[in-house]
Amino acid sequence: MNPKQKKNRKKQLLAKYGNKCWWCCESFDEKDLTLDHLLPKSKGGSDCLENLRLACLECNQERGNSLFPPSRCVKRK
Numbered sequence: 107m108n109p110k111q112k113k114n115r116k117k118q119l120l121a122k123y124g125n126k127c128w129w130c131c132e133s134f135d136e137k138d139l140t141l142d143h144l145l146p147k148s149k150g151g152s153d154c155l156e157n158l159r160l161a162c163l164e165c166n167q168e169r170g171n172s173l174f175p176p177s178r179c180v181k182r183k
């Protein structure tokens with residue numbers, strides 16, 4: 107994705123999910139939210155909207171290329 111596409115995706119995700127981290131469900135400033143791939147790109151994940159969620163830096167960094175949610179994730183069982 108080029109920067110313009112990324113910005114576009116982020117806008118779409120913000121409209122869909124609000125300015126919340128998908129994992130820890132906390133609210134963040136737009137600028138503090140990153141695009142996170144549910145299925146990491148390194149594992150063949152695509153850049154389509156269905157595979158993208160907004161994540162805070164902390165969650166995104168902890169997750170890295172993992173297939174699993176970060177420890178901060180509130181949806182984790």
Ligand SMILES: [Zn+2]
Pocket residue numbers: 127128129130131132161162163164165166178
């Ligand atoms: Zn988070």
